[in-house]
Amino acid sequence: xxxxxxxxxxxxxxxxxxxxxxxxxxxxxxxxxxxxxxxxxxxxxxxxxxxxxxxxxxxxxxxxxxxxxxxxxxxxxxxxxxxxxxxxxxxxxxxxxxxxxxxxxxxxxxxxxxxxxxxxxxxxxxxxxxxxxxxxxxxxxxxxxxxxxxxxxxxxxxxxxxxxxxxxxxxxxxxxxxxxxxxxxxxxxxxxxxxxxxxxxxxxxxxxxxxxxxxxxxxxxxxxxxxxxxxxxxxxxxxxxxxxxxxxxxxxxxxxxxxxxxxxxxxxxxxxxxxxxxxxxxxxxxxxxxxxxxxxxxxxxxxxxxxxxxxxxxxxxxxxxxxxxxxxxxxxxxxxxxxxxxxxxxxxxxxxxxxxxxxxxxxxxxxxxxxxxxxxxxxxxxxxxxxxxxxxxxxxxxxxxxxxxxxxxxxxxxxxxxxxxxxxxxxxxxxxxxxxxxxxxxxxxxxxxxxxxxxxxxxxxxxxxxxxxxxxxxxxxxxxxxxxxxxxxxxxxxxxxxxxxxxxxxxxxxxxxxxx
Amino acid sequence: xxxxxxxxxxxxxxxxxxxxxxxxxxxxxxxxxxxxxxxxxxxxxxxxxxxxxxxxxxxxxxxxxxxxxxxxxxxxxxxxxxxxxxxxxxxxxxxxxxxxxxxxxxxxxxxxxxxxxxxxxxxxxxxxxxxxxxxxxx
Numbered sequence: 255x256x257x258x259x260x261x262x263x264x265x266x267x268x269x270x271x272x273x274x275x276x277x278x279x280x281x282x283x284x285x286x287x288x289x290x291x292x293x294x295x296x297x298x299x300x301x302x303x304x305x306x307x308x309x310x311x312x313x314x315x316x317x318x319x320x321x322x323x324x325x326x327x328x329x330x331x332x333x334x335x336x337x338x339x340x341x342x343x344x345x346x347x348x349x350x351x352x353x354x355x356x357x358x359x360x361x362x363x364x365x366x367x368x369x370x371x372x373x374x375x376x377x378x379x380x381x382x383x384x385x386x387x388x389x390x391x392x393x394x395x396x397x398x399x400x401x402x403x404x405x406x407x408x409x410x411x412x413x414x415x416x417x418x419x420x421x422x423x424x425x426x427x428x429x430x431x432x433x434x435x436x437x438x439x440x441x442x443x444x445x446x447x448x449x450x451x452x453x454x455x456x457x458x459x460x461x462x463x464x465x466x467x468x469x470x471x472x473x474x475x476x477x478x479x480x481x482x483x484x485x486x487x488x489x490x491x492x493x494x495x496x497x498x499x500x501x502x503x504x505x506x507x508x509x510x511x512x513x514x515x516x517x518x519x520x521x522x523x524x525x526x527x528x529x530x531x532x533x534x535x536x537x538x539x540x541x542x543x544x545x546x547x548x549x550x551x552x553x554x555x556x557x558x559x560x561x562x563x564x565x566x567x568x569x570x571x572x573x574x575x576x577x578x579x580x581x582x583x584x585x586x587x588x589x590x591x592x593x594x595x596x597x598x599x600x601x602x603x604x605x606x607x608x609x610x611x612x613x614x615x616x617x618x619x620x621x622x623x624x625x626x627x628x629x630x631x632x633x634x635x636x637x638x639x640x641x642x643x644x645x646x647x648x649x650x651x652x653x654x655x656x657x658x659x660x661x662x663x664x665x666x667x668x669x670x671x672x673x674x675x676x677x678x679x680x681x682x683x684x685x686x687x688x689x690x691x692x693x694x695x696x697x698x699x700x701x702x703x704x705x706x707x708x709x710x711x712x713x714x715x716x717x718x719x720x721x722x723x724x725x726x727x728x729x730x731x732x733x734x735x736x737x738x739x740x741x742x743x744x745x746x747x748x749x750x751x752x753x754x755x756x757x758x759x760x761x762x763x764x765x766x767x768x769x770x
Numbered sequence: 771x772x773x774x775x776x777x778x779x780x781x782x783x784x785x786x787x788x789x790x791x792x793x794x795x796x797x798x799x800x801x802x803x804x805x806x807x808x809x810x811x812x813x814x815x816x817x818x819x820x821x822x823x824x825x826x827x828x829x830x831x832x833x834x835x836x837x838x839x840x841x842x843x844x845x846x847x848x849x850x851x852x853x854x855x856x857x858x859x860x861x862x863x864x865x866x867x868x869x870x871x872x873x874x875x876x877x878x879x880x881x882x883x884x885x886x887x888x889x890x891x892x893x894x895x896x897x898x899x900x901x902x903x904x905x906x907x908x
Contacts, residue, residue, distance in 0.1 A: 550785055553883035557791035560886035561798055590881060656881065 267513045268493035272464055276457045287446040294439045296385040301360045301432040307349055307360050307455035308629055311374065312422035314342040315381070319414040322389055326403050333734040337590035339385055349424075353360070366431070384413050448557040467495040471502055479571050483510040534757030539600050548594060592663050596722045599660070600711065603729050610654040610733055617649040617658070617689050617755065618682060624662040625680065631670050638677040648665050649682060649689045651755050657730045658755075664723035665751045673748065684757070688736070699742045700749045708740055731755070757765075771855040777897055778802040778820065781840065782812045783827040783854070788882070791856075792825060795886050796893065809838045816869040822897055827882075850896050854881035 321338040326332035348355050349371060352362040363371050388406050467489045477485045483506060489499040563580040567573075602608040624633075625641055631641055650656075669678045676696035683690045700708060709728040711721070724740075731738040731753045738753040779801050783789035786807050804821075806812035809830055812891040824842060828835035839851050879894050 549883055552790060554783075554787040554791045556883050557795055557886055557889075561791075565798065588885075589884075625826050770799070 268542060269495055272493065273461055273612075276460055280453060280457055282720075283450060291439075291443060291446065294442060295501050295516065298432060298439060301428060301435060301510050303358055303360050304349065304363060304423055305344060305428045305432060306358070306376075306599070307355055308421055309343070310345055310355075310518065311424075312418050313423070314338070314345055315414050315417050318342050318381075318385075319410060322385060322410055323407060325389065327409060331405055335389070339382065342378070343382065343636070346374060350375070350395075350410070367424060367427055370420070370427050373420040374417065376423055377413070378419045381410075381413040381417050384410055413585050415728045419478070420577045453521075464493070467491070467499050469692065471499065476505065500601065500722075505621075537602050538605060541597060549591070552587055552591060556584060556591075559587065581630050585627060587669075588627050591662060592667075594627055595656075595660055596664070596726055599657075599726045599730075600722050604728070608733070608746070610657065612652050612654055614650060614652055615655045615658070615693065617651050617653075619648070620655065621662050621680060621682060621691060624659060624666055627668065628666055631667065635670050635673065636675050637670055637673050639680065640677060643678040649684055650687055651757060653755060655729075657736075659731050661727040661753065664693065664727050665691075665753075668723060669693050671697040672699075674723070676748065686757070686758050688754045690752060690754045692750055694743065694750040696748040699746075700740060705740075709738070727753070774779070776802055777822040778804070779893070780812060780816070780821045780824040782803040782809050782830070782835075783807065784830045785827070787889075788801055788827075791888065795889060799890060799894075800839075809833055813838065816842055816845055819848075823850045823852060823893065825852045825854060825893075827854050828879075845894060851878060852882065852892055852896060854882050855879065867906065 275747055295757050316436045318335075318338040318341075321330055321335045325335045335360065344353075345355060347353065348360050349363050371543050384691065387653075388409070406760075467487070470489060474487050487499050487503055490496055491499075563577065563584065564578070566577060586716070601610060625639060652753055660680060665742050666680070672696040674697075678696075679692075681692045682693070683692075708722050711725045734755055736753055736755040738751070740749060740751045742749050779796055781789050781792050781796075781803060783805075784807050789805045789807060793803045804812075804815075805870070809832070824839075826835040826838055830838070833841070835853055835855075839853075842849055842851070846864070878896060880888060884892075900901050
């Protein structure tokens with residue numbers, strides 16, 4: 255028992271303790287019921303045995319009387335007579351003190367029956383005394399006297415009859431008692447059955463109550479899984495399920511507040527992001543409008559300067575200072591447009607709006623035009639441009655003419671800017687699959703610090719320039735399915751920029767507008 | 771220049787100086803040019819077979835270049851039109867006004883500002899149906 259208690263103390267769970275306690279109560283109840291029923295049953299059995307023993311008195315008395323009479327008639331001997339009376343005596347003895355008769359254990363008669371028993375004993379004493387004094391104690395001669403024998407027989411019969419009678423009364427009393435007892439036993443059985451079932455139901459109810467929070471918590475987790483964080487589990491108990499419920503509830507509260515905090519932060523972020531996007535849109539719109547508005551006045555400047563120039567050269571063969579001035583106006587107007595175009599293109603690339611209007615165009619012509627337009631810049635920087643594409647008549651590519659022009663312009667302009675007094679070699683090559691344009695200069699070369707991000711936005715290695723040209727060029731060339739690279743020349747003088755364009759475009763049959 | 775027959779061109783652009791510039795350039799190369807800043811006025815005097823080519827600005831107060839084109843097309847179904855837009859992306863017109871006038875696949879537009887040579891190249895190619903050659907103009 256101590257060991258059991260020690261074991262219980264070591265089990266650090268109130269739920270297990272509670273359930274164990276209930277199980278112990280139930281086991282105790284069942285054992286108690288079993289014991290009670292067994293006891294009552296054994297009680298019934300021993301009463302039965304007593305009835306049996308008491309009932310035997312009648313037969314034994316009759317037998318003793320018969321033996322006595324036979325003895326008196328001379329047809330039996332003394333031993334049989336004595337034996338018969340002794341067996342009767344032993345039987346009564348057993349009824350009084352308990353004992354074993356014919357292998358059956360007999361308890362002493364309960365005290366309730368002592369008055370009946372004393373009657374039996376009294377009658378037996380009388381009967382025994384009669385036999386001992388009048389039969390065994392007398393000589394054979396006396397007994398042979400018929401008169402005496404007759405009287406003695408009558409006395410003996412009367413005494414035996416008394417004994418039988420009192421024994422029968424005892425048997426009847428015992429029978430009544432046994433009957434009563436068995437009725438009580440039935441009632442007790444019913445009572446115990448009901449009690450057991452009741453307690454069992456009660457225990458089941460208590461176990462359910464103890465374990466109820468588990469199903470409630472399971473339901474709660476289901477709700478939480480669905481996103482219902484306002485769930486609250488109502489349960490209070492001193493055991494760990496109560497503790498579990500409590501921590502579960504506080505867990506929900508923490509999760510809820512965490513989620514609320516998160517959604518608040520998300521909202522704030524979204525608002526901040528929205529604001530940034532709004533500003534971004536406004537900036538883009540501003541750039542767009544500014545750039546477009548600037549284009550319109552450039553049209554007359556450019557168009558009229560060009561017209562004026564051609565009108566002058568038509569009439570004269572000599573190039574004058576005024577012609578040079580016109581060239582400068584034209585060249586700068588074009589530069590202005592291209593710089594503007596660069597800014598617009600960055601805005602388009604960032605908004606994923608850059609589209610290609612592809613058409614069949616001559617790369618040779620594009621490059622030639624750009625070099626032609628850059629003459630003013632070339633002269634100003636005292637750069638020598640070597641360009642001899644004589645062996646090629648045309649390089650037909652399927653591309654966006656304006657954007658390709660821009661790429662060549664950007665690369666050439668960069669080369670001119672960083673090559674004062676040197677030379678620039680523009681080369682065009684062509685094989686089955688692609689056309690390659692390379693622009694090699696003898697300028698300052700690419701700053702190694704800038705090189706890794708050369709084609710990124712706003713990267714420039716001079717104080718002037720937007721740093722957008724190479725970024726745009728790369729985007730445009732890649733959108734055409736080509737490649738652009740840059741490296742410092744092996745001889746250590748200047749850098750080479752080159753780009754390739756595929757000659758065959760899958761979308762050649764139709765005007766494919768690609769969104770970059 | 772001598773090879774090219776004298777042709778008549780209608781220019782409609784709400785920016786007076788821009789229209790005038792085009793007019794001056796084209797006149798210098800032997801074209802007969804009428805120039806309007808008001809699309810309604812241009813429409814009023816428009817007659818079938820009067821012009822070989824119209825050059826229309828797309829972005830105008832009312833009606834815009836596309837709508838004007840539709841009107842002109844009703845009067846002269848054979849009229850050739852070159853669109854000019856200050857908006858750098860004609861594509862934006864494509865998406866917005868696709869149903870009014872699908873420019874997709876249509877190559878007859880130039881971006882403003884357009885250089886003299888580009889303008890002439892377009893005009894020649896549309897009128898003569900052949901590529902313009904630079905040395906003609908020099």
